[in-house]
Structure formats: structure tokens, C-alpha cells
Amino acid sequence: MKKNLFIAGLAIMGLFSMTSCSSSDDDKKETTEVTIQDSEYDAIINQYVDGVVLPTYNDLKAKNTALYNSVVAFGNNPSDANFQAVCNAWLTAREPWESSEAFLFGPVADYGLDPNMDSWPLDQEAIVNLLNSEQWNAMEWTGDYDEDDEAIAAAQNVRGFHTLEFLAFKNGKARTLNDKAEDGEAANAVYNDSNAKAWAQYMRNTAQLLVDDVTLLCDSWNNSYAAEFKNHKGGDYTSGLSCIEQLIDGCIDIAGEVGDAKIGEPYDLYVSGKTTEALYAVESWYSWHSRDDYTNNIYSIRNAYYGSLDGSIHTNSLSNLVKKYSADLDAKVKAAIKDAADAIQAIPQPFRNNINSREAATAMEACSALSDVLEKELKPFLTNHTK
Secondary structure, eight states: OOOHHHHHHHHHHHHHHHHHHHHHHHHHHHHHHHOBBBGGGGHHHHHHHIIIHHHHHHHHHHHHHHHHEEEHHHHHOOOOOHHHHHHHHHHHHHHHHTTTGGGEEEEEEEEHHHHHHHOOOOOHHHHHHHHHHGGGGGGOOOOOOOHHHHHHHHHHHTSSSSHHHHEEEEEEEEOOTOOOOSSSGGGGOOOTTTTTHHHHHHHHHHHHHHHHHHHHHHHHIIIIIIHHHHHOOOOOOOOHHHHHHHHHHHHHHHIIIIIIIIIIIHHHHTTTTTTTHHHHHSSSTTTTTTHHHHHHHHHHHHHHTTTTTSOOTTTHHHHHHHHHHHHHHHHHHHHHHHHHHHHHSSSSGGGGGGGTTTHHHHHHHHHHHHHHIIIIIIIIHHHHHHO
16 A cells, blocks of 8 residues: 555655656757747838838928927918917827827937927926917027936926917817807917917927927937937847837837826826816817827837837738747737727717716726836847847
8 A cells, every 4th residue: 555655655646756857858848949039020121111211200300390380370361260280280280290109319308309299298387388488498408418408398398289270279179260268278279360470489489499399309310310220239239139128118108108197187187186287287188189199109119019010010021020930929019009099989079078987097007008018028029139
């Protein structure tokens, strides 16, 4: 009996030993089978730059030039129709900007172009004071960018897309020449005969600064940064993997920002009883364009991962490479991107009126799930399996 128990024990120990070896062998096998050569990233990086980043920024420049022209036309001939034309051009110019937020690195960060163009929330009182004083030099700053410089921040808070949005839109519609005040707050400043000239000039100055910023951004990428990124021979980028990690980090950042900040901060304020603060924390609420802004942010992740601008998966895409080595992971990333975009679009329109909705909570969860799969699965997979 004891002998049988002993033999049985040896058998069990052997089974455990075989299981342990099998697991170790499987791990080794997986590591051996999934070995990505760093050079495999080169075609992906080239497509990412030439097929996604540069076309997005060039489109942004063209559409902001058109926006500027619409603002000039309004100043030359103020009318309800031309107010509407400015709003239409703003919405068109906004799309490529929000579709670029998965790659807010390089020149856009170095030169402070993101807060120059897209500071939020606005200092609405300062905007009205500037409109009244016409001290337009308050919109500009000089020297090297420092995100902690209060003078730079003050200038950035009275310019950019959202300042122009405030001057052109009201309650989701174009302002009119018969703009009516709703109350005495600075946020409800109205266009009228006495401020019409200053209003048009403020719009023009803001639109010109947007063109200047976008031109600097495009020129920086086209003239040097694109080559530096694609060549990855020194500086911040010393390998193909380092560029791919930057690509993924940009996607992680915007997924987190959409869920935690753009939707999450207004949501948290609202449910804590700070309903007015929640409203002012909603980005693009003058135009009621928040939901589409956030969706385009997610599309910027899709574009970076797919290597295209139209939702198709390019041959030289990160998606195709991941699919080659792990079809399950690729499918998971694609599903997470789609789930986040769909969840955002499911929020009742406008978001400013549905801040604490069930759909908003679901969208936050979907953005968090997307961030997690990018940060905790996709990036480690590539980092750990690249030679």
C-alpha cells in the first residue's frame, strides 16, 4: 500500500514536472516564434508619416487658410450669411485638428502649438476685456515655449480655435447681426453695432494666428522632423521601435484625455453638483461640436494604427504587422477603437445637455478600455518581441 502510494506520488510529481516543463517550453516557443525585426517597422513608419501625419497637417493648413478667408469676408461684409460661413469653415477646419491629436509630439509640443490653437477652458472674461480694450498684442508671446509661464498661458487663453468658436457661435448656431444677450455674464457677450468693428478684427487676428501656427507646424514636419522621425538615427529616435512606441504613446495619451478629461471632468463636476462648472468644462460647447471632436480624436488613433485616413487598413500599417504575429491582439485593438468611437457617438446630442447621461459613462469606460489595451497589451507585446 505504501509502495503504491509512493509510486503514485512519483507519478504525480512527474506529471507536475512535465506540466512545468511544458509551460516553460510554451513560453519559450512563443518568444521564439514572435520575434519582430526592428527593420520591419521602417515601412510602417514611412506610411505613418507620409500617409497619415503629413496629409493631416497639410489638410489642416489648407482648411485654416479657408477659415481665415471666410473671416476676412465677414469683416468686409458683415451679414448673417457670412457669420454662418465662418461657422461652416470653423467646423471644417476643426476636423483635421482633432484628427491629429494622436500625434501631439515633436514640433506641436516643442513650440506650444497645442495650447496656442486649442486651449480650453477659455478665459471668457479676458476675451471680453480684450474685445473692449482692443489691445491685440495680448494675444501674442515670444521666446522659447514654457508651459509653466503664466504670461504665455494668458496669451494662449485668448486665441485659438475656441476663441474663434466663441466669437462665431452661440448655442450651437451661428451668431447673427441681431445677437441677443441672455444674461449679464461675460460668456454671453453679444455682437452689436458698437463693437462690430472690434469683433471682426478679433476674429481676423485669431484666424491669422491659427494660420501662423499651422504653417509653423507643417513647415517643421515637412522640412526636417519627418526625415528625423523616419530615419531614427539619433536624438529621441534611435530605432524603429522607438518611433513605434512614440506612435502608441500618442494614442494612449489621447484615449486617456478623451475619457478622463474631455468627458470625465465635466461628468465628475456635474455629478458632484457643480453643474455650471461642468458646462464650462465641456470642450466645444458653443458650437455643440463636442461629440464629433471626441470621435475624431478616436479616429486619430485609428488612423495611426491603420496607416490611413479613410478607415482602410494599409498594407504598411501597424495593424497589419500586429496581425501577422498576433491576430487576436490586432482584433482586440481594432474592436476597442470602434467601441470607443461608437460609444461617443451614442451620447445624446449635444453633450453639454447630457453630461451625466448613462451613455457618457459608457463612453468613458470604452475610452479607458482602449487606453488599457494600447498601454498594457499592444505596447508591451511589441517592446518584448522586437529584436
